[in-house]
Amino acid sequence: MKDFAALFNAVDQTTQTTAKVQALAEFFRTAPDDDKLWTIALFSGRRPKRAVTTKQLRDWAAERADLPLWLLDESYDVVGDLAETLALILPPPVARTDKPLTHWIGVLQQLHAAPLPDRKTAILAAWDALDQTERFLFNKLITGGFRIEVSQKLMTRALAQATGQNEADLAHRLMGDWRADTTTFHALIEAEDPIAAQSRPYPFHLAHQLDQPAEELGDPAEWQAEWKWDGIRGQLIMRGGGAFCLVARRRADDRPVPRIGAHTGFSARWHGAGRGDPNLERDRPPSLCHPATAYRAQNGPQEAAGKRTGYSVGL
Amino acid sequence: MAPVLHTTPNGIYCPAGDFYIDPWRPVSRALITHGHADHSRSGHAHYLATSAAAPVIQHRLGRISIDTVAFGETHKIGDAHVSFHPAGHLPGSAQIRVEVKGEVWVASGDYKTTPDGLTEAFEPVRCHSFITECTFGLPVFKWAAQDLIAEQINDWWAAASAEGRFALLGAYSLGKAQRLLSLVDPDIGPILTHHAVEATNEVLRAQGLPLPHTIPVTPDTTAKDHPGALVIAPPSALGADWGRRFTPATTGFASGWMAMRGIRRRRTTDRGFVLSDHADWDGLLSAIKATGAENIYATHGYTQAFSRYLSEAGWNAQELKTEFGADPDATEGAT
Numbered sequence: 001m002k003d004f005a006a007l008f009n010a011v012d013q014t015t016q017t018t019a020k021v022q023a024l025a026e027f028f029r030t031a032p033d034d035d036k037l038w039t040i041a042l043f044s045g046r047r048p049k050r051a052v053t054t055k056q057l058r059d060w061a062a063e064r065a066d067l068p069l070w071l072l073d074e075s076y077d078v079v080g081d082l083a084e085t086l087a088l089i090l091p092p093p094v095a096r097t098d099k100p101l102t103h104w105i106g107v108l109q110q111l112h113a114a115p116l117p118d119r120k121t122a123i124l125a126a127w128d129a130l131d132q133t134e135r136f137l138f139n140k141l142i143t144g145g146f147r148i149e150v151s152q153k154l155m156t157r158a159l160a161q162a163t164g165q166n167e168a169d170l171a172h173r174l175m176g177d178w179r180a181d182t183t184t185f186h187a188l189i190e191a192e193d194p195i196a197a198q199s200r201p202y203p204f205h206l207a208h209q210l211d212q213p214a215e216e217l218g219d220p221a222e223w224q225a226e227w228k229w230d231g232i233r234g235q236l237i238m239r240g241g242g243a244f245c246l247v248a249r250r251r252a253d254d255r256p257v258p259r260i261g262a263h264t265g266f267s268a269r270w271h272g273a274g275r276g277d278p279n280l281e282r283d284r285p286p287s288l289c290h291p292a293t294a295y296r297a298q299n300g301p302q303e304a305a306g307k308r309t310g311y312s313v314g315l
Numbered sequence: 316m317a318p319v320l321h322t323t324p325n326g327i328y329c330p331a332g333d334f335y336i337d338p339w340r341p342v343s344r345a346l347i348t349h350g351h352a353d354h355s356r357s358g359h360a361h362y363l364a365t366s367a368a369a370p371v372i373q374h375r376l377g378r379i380s381i382d383t384v385a386f387g388e389t390h391k392i393g394d395a396h397v398s399f400h401p402a403g404h405l406p407g408s409a410q411i412r413v414e415v416k417g418e419v420w421v422a423s424g425d426y427k428t429t430p431d432g433l434t435e436a437f438e439p440v441r442c443h444s445f446i447t448e449c450t451f452g453l454p455v456f457k458w459a460a461q462d463l464i465a466e467q468i469n470d471w472w473a474a475a476s477a478e479g480r481f482a483l484l485g486a487y488s489l490g491k492a493q494r495l496l497s498l499v500d501p502d503i504g505p506i507l508t509h510h511a512v513e514a515t516n517e518v519l520r521a522q523g524l525p526l527p528h529t530i531p532v533t534p535d536t537t538a539k540d541h542p543g544a545l546v547i548a549p550p551s552a553l554g555a556d557w558g559r560r561f562t563p564a565t566t567g568f569a570s571g572w573m574a575m576r577g578i579r580r581r582r583t584t585d586r587g588f589v590l591s592d593h594a595d596w597d598g599l600l601s602a603i604k605a606t607g608a609e610n611i612y613a614t615h616g617y618t619q620a621f622s623r624y625l626s627e628a629g630w631n632a633q634e635l636k637t638e639f640g641a642d643p644d645a646t647e648g649a650t
Contacts, residue, residue, distance in 0.1 A: 012576070014565075014585045067454055068627065074620045075455045080577045088455035088574065 003031055004039065004101040005133040011150060020150065024158030033185035034102035040159070040188070041180035043150045047141060048181070051111035052119050054082055054143060060120055061086040064127065083139030087132050097129045104138055109181070163189060198240045319395070319413055319420040320446065322635060327422060327446065331415040332395030334363075336422045339638040346397065348424025349408035350375055350489055353639045363390075365399050367435070367522065368407030371489060374518045386435065402426035403437030404592050405490035406524060412440050421606060422446040425615070425639075427591065428598035431461060433497045433524065439605030446612040446635060447603060450593040451571050452621035458571070458595045464588055465498040471567060471586055476504045476543030481561040485550030485568040485584065488512045490592050492547050493519055493526060495569055501527040505541045508532065509548030509557070538562070550582075571595070603630070615639040 010023035028036055041047070062072045067089060079085040107126060111119045130138055140146055156174065160167040170189065178188055210217075217223065237244040317330050326338030326345075334344040341358035348354050348364075350371040355364075357376045364372055366383035373381060384390060386409065389398045394416070399409035404425040411422045419442040426448065430436040468484070475482040486492040488511040496516070499506065506529045508516065513531040520526055530541065532548075538561045546553075546561055550568055558564075566584040571591025573579050579587035594602060603611060603625070612635035613622040625632035 012580075013587075015583055016565075016585070065454065068624070071454060071620060071624055074617075075453045078453060078617075079455055079575055084576055085455060088457070 001101055001104060001130060001134045001137070002098045003027065004035060005131070005137060007031075007039070008137055008148065009133060011148060017154065021154055021158045021161065024150065024155060025161040028159055028162035032100055032102070035100050037183070037185040037188060038101055038105055038180050040155060040174065042141070042146060043148060043155055044152060044174065045146075046180060047144045048105050048108050049112050050142060050144075051108045051114075052123060052142060056116075056120070057082070057086060057123070057139070057142065060123055061090055061127075064124060065089045065091060083143045084136050086139050087136035090127050090135060093128050093130055093135075095125075095128045096131065099129070105141060105180075108141055159189065165189070198242055198244075319415045319418055319444070320422065322637065327637065329392075329395050329413055329415070332392035332397065332413070334392055334395075334397075335359075336411050336413075337424065337639065344392075346411055347372060348402065348411060348422070349404055351405075351425065351487075354424060365407050365409050368409065370518045370522055371407065371515060374514065375489075400440050401435035401438045403428060403430065403434050406434050406493070406519060406522070408434065410438075410440060412442065418443055420444045420446070421608070423448055423602075425450070425593055426602065427594050428602050429458070429461065431494050431497075431592075433494055437602070439602060441607045443608055444610040444612065445603060445606045445608035446614060447599065448593065448615040448639070449599055449613045449618060449621040450616035450640065451591065451595050452599055452613065452617040454596045456571060456574055456591075456595045457597060458574075458589060458591060461498070461590070464569075464590045467586075468495070468498060468567070468569070468588055469500045469503060471565070471588075472499065472545050473503050475565045479542065479563070481538065481543070481564040482545045483553050483558055483561055483564050483566045484545060484547050485553050485566070486512070486547055488549050489515045491569060491590070492516075493524065494590070494592065495547060496526050496529065499527070499545060504543040504545060505530055507536070507541055507544045507546045509546075509552050511549055511552070512547050532557075536560075 004027075007023055007027040011020045014020060014023075027039065031039070058069065058072055058076075062069045065072070072085065072089060075089060076082055076085040079088065104126065107122060111122055114122070126138055127135055152171070152174065156167050156171045159165070159170050163170070173188060319331065320327050320329050320336070322328065323335075325335055325340040325342050327336040328334075328338075329336070334346055335342045336346045337348055337354040338345050338359065339353075339356060341356075341360075343360045344363070345359035345361065346363045347368065349368050352375070355372050355375065357379075360380065362369075362372065362376075362379050362381040364381060364383060365386060367386075369381055369383045373379060384399055386399055386401055389396050391397075396414040398412045400412060400421075402408040402410045402424050404427055408424060408426070410424055410426060413420045413422070419440075421440045421442040421444070423446060426437055428437045472482040472484075484495060486495050488509070492508070492512040493516065496506065506527060508529045508531055510531060510533075513529060516526055516529060529547075530536075530544075532546070538544075544561075546558070546564075548558060552558055553566060565586070567586040567588060568582055568584045569588040569590040571589060571593055573587030574589045599621070609631055611622070611625050611630045611632040613625070613632060614635040614637045618634040622632040622634050
């Protein structure tokens with residue numbers, strides 16, 4: 001957890017994008033694969049199943065810190081973050097250990113099925129083994145909502161630096177409804193993925209004004225002109241016998257895409273997850289597409305502003 | 316019998332001695348704990364402070380009528396016996412002990428219980444009633460050892476310097492700035508200061524305080540003549556044009572508030588160093604216990620929660636409404 005805490009501090013303690021990417025890339029070069037996978041998962045809003053309630057956490061922390069619960073709650077009001085409040089009020093650890101991030105996630109995953117007294121014992125033991133930043137992160141594994149300023153784009157860039165892979169390819173790999181406990185770093189990031197290669201979209205680009213005279217763009221033959229339409233951008237990709245549809249939208253909803261449906265004769269069914277939608281982002285794993293066309297579109301592509309969301313359509 | 320001290324619209328008042336402690340409206344006789352603007356205001360007819368605090372107070376308030384006392388020395392004012400005792404907040408800062416007919420009250424002013432190496436160390440004073448600040452009177456505030464924070468600051472500066480960046484460190488011009496100066500390692504590079512900081516440095520150096528060599532920033536200062544410098548200035552100056560001449564830079568701010576991530580992030584400084592001249596939760600509780608006081612008046616901070624906690628723990632505690640704690644130092648030196 002020490003290295004994960006160091007990564008978190010490095011990213012949290014700077015407002016410089018390059019420094020954040022550097023810290024992430026360093027982590028992706030050196031950390032164990034499982035920790036890398038979980039880090040990608042956590043920073044993109046995924047977390048292990050909740051093992052204890054926030055009420056239980058508050059009760060146990062107040063008891064451990066020998067403080068009345070109302071004072072803990074009063075402090076929480078001031079701090080504004082429960083995971084942080086608990087990390088701050090707990091007494092210093094008495095049995096400090098350095099186990100990897102994945103170890104603590106494993107602890108939490110096992111707690112899910114454990115009787116309540118065992119859960120309490122395990123949480124108190126964890127608090128006693130971790131320093132303040134690590135405790136904060138451990139608590140965040142339970143409460144969720146890292147609110148760390150790492151966009152999908154920064155994370156992808158860092159992964160690209162660390163693995164030598166193409167950024168666009170990585171962005172594509174990180175899309176979709178993968179789960180850290182059912183995949184591996186190798187499968188997600190490194191392994192050959194024929195479906196992904198076949199369905200890979202061209203980047204969605206925002207139209208923006210030229211910052212130089214049009215003449216300076218070079219040979220027009222190197223360019224392709226498109227009308228800029230109002231509305232939702234989409235790509236229909238037909239490659240190697242498969243058909244894949246990607247649509248960029250600002251908000252998640254479940255409406256079908258009438259034009260694509262009408263023009264192609266497909267019955268389009270949507271799966272979407274937008275960062276703007278807390279239900280989708282936090283708790284509800286997006287449902288799977290039809291296996292023949294399943295691909296990683298549901299959580300991306302996230303563009304710089306973090307507002308654009310990709311959708312998949314089961315065809 | 317009237318209490319030894321009570322609040323009036325002018326401030327904390329002692330009827331037996333007809334004086335005020337850190338009054339917020341102009342009065343005839345003001346006993347001043349320390350030079351911060353919310354405790355040491357202009358317009359009083361006569362001031363009394365420790366000889367260590369007086370120079371800064373005079374520097375800030377201009378021509379005033381002021382008498383000074385040494386720490387621990389007892390003066391009789393009317394029917395009250397008054398003495399000043401180190402509060403550990405900043406050089407010269409005092410708690411004020413007032414005894415009337417055997418009943419002892421202490422007004423803490425601002426204080427911190429751990430020594431900082433520059434300031435006279437906090438001295439607990441036995442009393443019946445203790446008026447205590449509680450700026451950080453919640454259990455989330457627990458300060459790490461000063462050495463640890465000094466190491467963080469020096470590492471941050473050294474890294475910035477190695478990358479060819481300036482390290483801009485925001486700090487209030489009286490107290491925090493000098494404490495930081497005493498903690499940083501001058502071997503890392505040159506130390507530049509804002510004029511508000513430097514003016515205070517000069518006053519304190521003249522009193523014999525050991526501060527490292529600093530280079531005051533003037534309108535003629537060229538940033539690139541001082542590569543890898545640490546720049547200490549009031550936070551407001553760092554965000555203004557004054558600070559923008561130092562690029563590329565990494566920014567830091569040293570304050571107890573930096574213990575909270577939300578506040579750290581809202582300030583948009585790169586680094587927040589948790590360093591305070593106020594007592595933390597444990598410091599407040601240990602100070603209160605050490606006074607032996609039964610009656611606790613909580614002022615300046617989380618008074619409601621703090622006094623409730625003390626009441627539940629068996630003290631006779633209540634809130635005392637004062638006008639301390641506005642942070643006038645935070646906005647100084649904006650140009």
